[in-house]
Amino acid sequence: MWLKRYLAFGPNRPLWAFVADALLANNTPASESNVPMDIRTNCYLQSWTTSTSTRSSQPTDLLKMIKTGQKYGVRIEGLAFDWNILRDMPIWHHISADPKIRRLTNSSASNCLRFKHNLQTVGEAEDLAAPLIRVNGVQSQHRFNGHCECRDCTEIRELTDCEHPHHCMLRAEELLDTLPPKWDPRAEKPEDYEGNYPNFSRRQEENIFDYRLTTTGDLSDLFRVFTDKNHTPVNETFVRRVQPEGNEELIAVATDGSCMNNGQDTAIAGAGIYFAKDDLRDKSLKLPQMAGGTKLTQSNQAAELLAVKTQGHP
Ligand SMILES: [Zn+2]
Ligand SMILES: [Zn+2]
Ligand SMILES: [Zn+2]
Structure with missing residues (x-):
C-alpha cells in the first residue's frame, strides 16, 4: 500500500516519499494559504490539510493515496506514546495541539525559532526550553x-x-504548553511506570500478555487504519502507578x-478460562447481551475477548 510506505518515517523511508511531502505541502486548498511553507512537514502529523480536489494540481497518484487513506480511516491514534515518538513530532501546527498554536506560528516572535534556530520538532523545543525548568528544585x-x-x-x-x-x-515553552499531556514529553506518562517488558521465553502456542499502554518505535508506529471518524481520541493520559519490575x-x-x-x-457465544485442573479460578462464561449500555454482538471474537479480559481481573 502506497500510503503505508509514504508514512514509513524510519531510516528506510523511500525517496519518493520526500518528493510526495513537497507536493502535498505545495498543493493545499486556498484556506491554508496562511500556513507558512517552511513549517509544512506532514499533513498527517500537523493540522494543515492538503488538497483533495480533482481540479487542483495534486498529482493523480497522490490524490488516490490520500483518498484511500480517508476511505479506510488512516490516522494517528493510541493511548500513550513513548518519549522518542513524542519528541519526533513536528512542533509547528502539531496535529493535537490547542488551535492557538497556529497563531503562535505566524507571530513574529516565532521567526527567530523558525529561521535562526531552525526549530522543527517537539524535542528541539523541549531542549531549547530546558534551562527554564528547575530540576529537583535546582x-x-x-x-x-x-x-x-x-x-x-x-x-x-x-x-x-x-x-x-x-x-x-x-517562546519554545509557550509552544510546548499548547500540547495536551498525552503529547507533551515533559508530562508524566504510562511509560514512566511500565518498566521493561519482561523477556519471557515462550513455549509453543503461548502468548505473553503485553500489559503496556505505550506505543513504542518511531512515527510510523502511530498510524492506525479503520479508525472511527465519529470518535475523537481522548487527550488525557492513563497513568497507572504500578511498578511491575522485580516481583513478576x-x-x-x-x-x-x-x-x-x-x-x-x-x-450464542461463551468463553472458557483454564488455569489448572480443579483450579478455583477456572471459569466458563456466557457472553452478556449488553455491556455498559451497548449491545454486544454474539460472536466468536467477542467471546475470545471476554475470556482474555476476564482472566485479567479474576
Ligand atoms: Zn532566538
Ligand atoms: Zn542563559
Ligand atoms: Zn479460539
Whole structure:
C-alpha cells in the first residue's frame, strides 16, 4: 500500500516519499494559504490539510493515496506514546495541539525559532526550553533576562545568531504548553511506570500478555487504519502507578471463545478460562447481551475477548 510506505518515517523511508511531502505541502486548498511553507512537514502529523480536489494540481497518484487513506480511516491514534515518538513530532501546527498554536506560528516572535534556530520538532523545543525548568528544585545557571551569559545562552548565540535566547526559550515553552499531556514529553506518562517488558521465553502456542499502554518505535508506529471518524481520541493520559519490575510471576492460562450459530440472529457465544485442573479460578462464561449500555454482538471474537479480559481481573 502506497500510503503505508509514504508514512514509513524510519531510516528506510523511500525517496519518493520526500518528493510526495513537497507536493502535498505545495498543493493545499486556498484556506491554508496562511500556513507558512517552511513549517509544512506532514499533513498527517500537523493540522494543515492538503488538497483533495480533482481540479487542483495534486498529482493523480497522490490524490488516490490520500483518498484511500480517508476511505479506510488512516490516522494517528493510541493511548500513550513513548518519549522518542513524542519528541519526533513536528512542533509547528502539531496535529493535537490547542488551535492557538497556529497563531503562535505566524507571530513574529516565532521567526527567530523558525529561521535562526531552525526549530522543527517537539524535542528541539523541549531542549531549547530546558534551562527554564528547575530540576529537583535546582535552577540551572540561566538568568531570566536577555543578557544572560550562561553556557546555554552562549551556545545558542554562537550556533544560531539568536540575539535573545531567553526570549526564544520562553517562546519554545509557550509552544510546548499548547500540547495536551498525552503529547507533551515533559508530562508524566504510562511509560514512566511500565518498566521493561519482561523477556519471557515462550513455549509453543503461548502468548505473553503485553500489559503496556505505550506505543513504542518511531512515527510510523502511530498510524492506525479503520479508525472511527465519529470518535475523537481522548487527550488525557492513563497513568497507572504500578511498578511491575522485580516481583513478576509468570502465570500460564488457557483461554478460548466459542459461538454457536455464529453470524446468525440466534448466535450464542461463551468463553472458557483454564488455569489448572480443579483450579478455583477456572471459569466458563456466557457472553452478556449488553455491556455498559451497548449491545454486544454474539460472536466468536467477542467471546475470545471476554475470556482474555476476564482472566485479567479474576
Ligand atoms: Zn542563559
Ligand atoms: Zn532566538
Ligand atoms: Zn479460539
